[in-house]
Amino acid sequence: MKRVVIALLLNAFILPGAGQIYLGSKIKGVVLVMAVNLLLLAALFFMMKISAPVIAAHLGGTPVTAQQVLEAIQPYSMWAKLLLSALLAVWGFGLVDLISALRTPPND
Numbered sequence: 001m002k003r004v005v006i007a008l009l010l011n012a013f014i015l016p017g018a019g020q021i022y023l024g025s026k027i028k029g030v031v032l033v034m035a036v037n038l039l040l041l042a043a044l045f046f047m048m049k050i051s052a053p054v055i056a057a058h059l060g061g062t063p064v065t066a067q068q069v070l071e072a073i074q075p076y077s078m079w080a081k082l083l084l085s086a087l088l089a090v091w092g093f094g095l096v097d098l099i100s101a102l103r104t105p106p107n108d
Helices: 002-014 018-023 026-059 066-103
Strands: none
Touching: 002 018, 002 066, 018 026, 018 066, 026 066
């Protein structure tokens, strides 16, 4: 039982999928880690794409207004919500999977 609690803490606070790897479900853990990394990479891509026009305007010497920032963010707001939802879904799946391991009796 102590191993499952450690795995749950790893999964909740370190990286989704780390707890599965710790418990020996290597394939499920690697898939979760890869999914989280891909979602974080997509989020980084969108952040760079959103901030590029604002940074370019600032480097060009023109003052950056709140309206310019809102205009840069607005086209990507739906994608940001989808990315956040997908990340929370992967994180939640990892936690629910480990909680279900708490309820099953150990094989050894």
